[in-house]
Amino acid sequence: MAPAKTASTSGRRSAAKSANKSVSKSAPKEFTGKNTPDFGKDDELHAYREMLLIRRFEEKAGQLYGMGFIGGFCHLYIGQEAVVVGMQMAQKEGDQVITAYRDHGHMLAAGMSPRGVMAELTGRQGGLSKGKGGSMHMFSKEKHFYGGHGIVGAQVSLGTGLAFANSYRGNDSVSVAYFGDGAANQGQVYESFNMAALWKLPIIYIVENNRYAMGTSTARATAQANYSMRGVGFGIPGVQVDGMDVRAVRAAAEEALEHCRSGKGPIILEMLTYRYRGHSMSDPAKYRSKEEVQKIRSEQDPIEQVRQRILDGGWATEDDLKAIDKDIRDIVSDSADFAQNDPEPDASELYTDILL
Amino acid sequence: MPIDILMPALSPTMEEGTLSKWLKNEGDAVKSGDVIAEIETDKATMEVEAVDEGVIGKLLVAAGTENVKVNTKIAVLLEEGESADSISADAPKADADTPAATSDAAGGKAREASEETPAAAKVPAQPKLEVAADPDIPAGTEMVMTTVREALRDAMAEEMRRDGDVFVMGEEVAEYQGAYKITQGLLQEFGDRRVIDTPITEHGFAGVGVGAAMAGLKPIVEFMTFNFAMQAIDQIINSAAKTLYMSGGQMGAPIVFRGPNGAAARVGAQHSQDYASWYSQIPGLKVVMPYTAADAKGLLKAAIRDPNPVVFLENEILYGQSFEVPKMDDFVLPIGKARIHRKGKDVTVVSFGIGMTYATKAVAELEKEGIDVELIDLRTLRPMDLPTVIESVKKTGRLVTVEEGYPQNSVGTEIATRVMQQAFDYLDAPILTIAGKDVPMPYAANLEKLALPTVDEVVQAVKTVCYK
Numbered sequence A: 001m002a003p004a005k006t007a008s009t010s011g012r013r014s015a016a017k018s019a020n021k022s023v024s025k026s027a028p029k030e031f032t033g034k035n036t037p038d039f040g041k042d043d044e045l046h047a048y049r050e051m052l053l054i055r056r057f058e059e060k061a062g063q064l065y066g067m068g069f070i071g072g073f074c075h076l077y078i079g080q081e082a083v084v085v086g087m088q089m090a091q092k093e094g095d096q097v098i099t100a101y102r103d104h105g106h107m108l109a110a111g112m113s114p115r116g117v118m119a120e121l122t123g124r125q126g127g128l129s130k131g132k133g134g135s136m137h138m139f140s141k142e143k144h145f146y147g148g149h150g151i152v153g154a155q156v157s158l159g160t161g162l163a164f165a166n167s168y169r170g171n172d173s174v175s176v177a178y179f180g181d182g183a184a185n186q187g188q189v190y191e192s193f194n195m196a197a198l199w200k201l202p203i204i205y206i207v208e209n210n211r212y213a214m215g216t217s218t219a220r221a222t223a224q225a226n227y228s229m230r231g232v233g234f235g236i237p238g239v240q241v242d243g244m245d246v247r248a249v250r251a252a253a254e255e256a257l258e259h260c261r262s263g264k265g266p267i268i269l270e271m272l273t274y275r276y277r278g279h280s281m282s283d284p285a286k287y288r289s290k291e292e293v294q295k296i297r298s299e300q301d302p303i304e305q306v307r308q309r310i311l312d313g314g315w316a317t318e319d320d321l322k323a324i325d326k327d328i329r330d331i332v333s334d335s336a337d338f339a340q341n342d343p344e345p346d347a348s349e350l351y352t353d354i355l356l
Numbered sequence B: 001m002p003i004d005i006l007m008p009a010l011s012p013t014m015e016e017g018t019l020s021k022w023l024k025n026e027g028d029a030v031k032s033g034d035v036i037a038e039i040e041t042d043k044a045t046m047e048v049e050a051v052d053e054g055v056i057g058k059l060l061v062a063a064g065t066e067n068v069k070v071n072t073k074i075a076v077l078l079e080e081g082e083s084a085d086s087i088s089a090d091a092p093k094a095d096a097d098t099p100a101a102t103s104d105a106a107g108g109k110a111r112e113a114s115e116e117t118p119a120a121a122k123v124p125a126q127p128k129l130e131v132a133a134d135p136d137i138p139a140g141t142e143m144v145m146t147t148v149r150e151a152l153r154d155a156m157a158e159e160m161r162r163d164g165d166v167f168v169m170g171e172e173v174a175e176y177q178g179a180y181k182i183t184q185g186l187l188q189e190f191g192d193r194r195v196i197d198t199p200i201t202e203h204g205f206a207g208v209g210v211g212a213a214m215a216g217l218k219p220i221v222e223f224m225t226f227n228f229a230m231q232a233i234d235q236i237i238n239s240a241a242k243t244l245y246m247s248g249g250q251m252g253a254p255i256v257f258r259g260p261n262g263a264a265a266r267v268g269a270q271h272s273q274d275y276a277s278w279y280s281q282i283p284g285l286k287v288v289m290p291y292t293a294a295d296a297k298g299l300l301k302a303a304i305r306d307p308n309p310v311v312f313l314e315n316e317i318l319y320g321q322s323f324e325v326p327k328m329d330d331f332v333l334p335i336g337k338a339r340i341h342r343k344g345k346d347v348t349v350v351s352f353g354i355g356m357t358y359a360t361k362a363v364a365e366l367e368k369e370g371i372d373v374e375l376i377d378l379r380t381l382r383p384m385d386l387p388t389v390i391e392s393v394k395k396t397g398r399l400v401t402v403e404e405g406y407p408q409n410s411v412g413t414e415i416a417t418r419v420m421q422q423a424f425d426y427l428d429a430p431i432l433t434i435a436g437k438d439v440p441m442p443y444a445a446n447l448e449k450l451a452l453p454t455v456d457e458v459v460q461a462v463k464t465v466c467y468k
Helices: A016-022 A041-066 A081-090 A104-109 A114-121 A154-169 A187-198 A246-261 A290-300 A302-312 A318-341 A347-351 B091-097 B109-116 B148-162 B186-190 B202-214 B228-241 B293-305 B355-368 B386-396 B411-426 B445-451 B455-465
Strands: A096-099 A145-148 A175-180 A203-209 A238-242 A267-272 B003-006 B016-022 B035-040 B045-049 B054-059 B065-069 B073-078 B143-147 B166-170 B195-197 B218-222 B256-260 B286-288 B310-314 B322-326 B339-342 B347-351 B373-377 B380-382 B399-402 B432-434
Touching (some): A041 A104, A114 A318, A154 A203, A187 A203, A238 A246, B143 B148, B148 B293, B339 B355, B347 B355
Parallel strands (some): A175 A203, B286 B310, B347 B399
16 A cells, blocks of 8 residues: 555645646647645535545445345445545536446446445335335436446447547547456457557546456465566556555546546546455455454554544544534435335336347 | 479369469470469469479460469470470360369359359250349349459448448458458558457457447457357347346447358368358347348348347358349348248248359259249348248248258258148148258368268259149
């Protein structure tokens, strides 16, 4: 968790935001990944709320899984919340998001309804895919969320296709394609890197390095564990980012988005992060020690970091934060109630949505 | 001894070409490697190099001659001391020695390809089947002889003119003009924004195409052959075919995957597989496999407009074959509808794609023996027009299917199962399925011929179900 080259999270204020505003007029800056965060009260409170929603939602999903309401595979995002929240804070309307199967957090961050996500997890008709997709397969054209994919690495090529569409249409949207340290070893990732660099496609490749591809640590699975360098052979710049610090994530995201929008092609952000839970609900996580998990939870928890800064900065009181917590719990409870009580899809749905 | 210079084959399937230009004259000295002539096919122009050293004694085929068969003697090279007088006069009749003409009349690749040259000496001309009119073509429409290759190109060009969201991507589709020249001229008309050369990256560019389709564009992804699409099949099936369902109908992929499928000629096991039954098993896909140029054009246009992912299986051997194509401003055929190629009353033969080449020949032979075959060209494998097959079987009581793919879990066995279930009481004989043999495609010419179905197998099968 202490990479040599991590986006700075120091409290220095800089011209990051104002630079953004003037970028269209001046020559685009070189990508450094070291944009200095400019993270004020509103940002902190927003990030706190968004990350907490994901945390509580995932905890509830874990409970419902244990109760038998959720079946199959269920991959929880707990511990990695800062990555998707920080990215989403920097994106603008029209930027597309695509990810693999650990996708609940991405959908909530994209603004998709907690009821819709939870009811999909329970396989009910009010789920975002009418109960036909499940945990790994949800989509929203309205929120520019393109899934939700169960084949490791496939979303990287698909995300490159979303970027291709932006380029073809000549709009200034950027595709944000998430994949894990495990997927980073798939061949099609590099096929996509090559085409994206060749055609200068507007895409941010985000490697969510949570250290374990299911049960295999990066040390055991990869010859070059610095994933930010995986684009070197294609001339794609990359940087490692402290993915537990939402400020660092947003700062890197702003710079990366600017890079893509200015026509410089793809970029890689390696988010150094950690998942607290097993790979999926059925994973007892015997491949790592309890101490390792506990150490990160106590020292680097993304939500706790924000919470502490909010309190230190006097931006909210404990009571204010408790009110936020309660609000979030209410949203999550409501989604869980809905997901348990909503009917299963009608049997006639079996044969719908196969062809248009 | 004077050395014969023969008309060379430029590709595994080339049977003939145009000798467009001589670059040497009689009496010129040539060294090995010198370019002596240019020859042209509908696919490519190539230079002919001298292999030996000598003096051009005689040019036997005039520049500009069309339909010069492969292995025809086109010139004679004299070695030192030899004179042009020693050249015998029988040279130009060499076409009887072409492999096409000497190939086993029972069938096989060389024979299929020879449909392009109906005049070939020993090969029976393409049978004049009385082809049933396609109800989708208005009566009285002017018909123009067109190759499947041109029909496919025209279909893409017309749809690209019509809709700016349609683009074509694949290996060698742009500057090279298509590995099989299907995209000829598209780069010139539409530019490199819409005609896109990809790296050799099937898995990756299939995914890029599906992603672009999910974003609302309408990609045509060309695979140089569907054999290479095996690297991309995950994106075709898991991403393109299943997303609409997995998204509860929110997001689909309006994309066409097209390219040559199945065996060409002498290209060995890894380049010769027929994927008809593979793709036609997948819910969420449409699968089209045309035989005629008209169907190729009308169905490709329909595939491009279709909001669903369509796998469009072509065949390299059919590319050069000509068929009548209706001259219409916008000729679009319905996907999912079989075409009765020939009406008949005694027995039903169902085929599709290259399989139709065996079927049409068999039907013509059977006609001579008094067996009146109803020949159905499925055209689309998914959704399959089973009602047309059932209707025919109810009339004839007998069914034979013909395809080139492997026999186990073939399209034919699927048809047989469903006909057995839905029209059992109408059957007067067991259904027979003619398919390729249950082996990887061998390279040796004789073994390759054995591995493929033959016209004779179809004839015998039809006779068997007719108890004749």
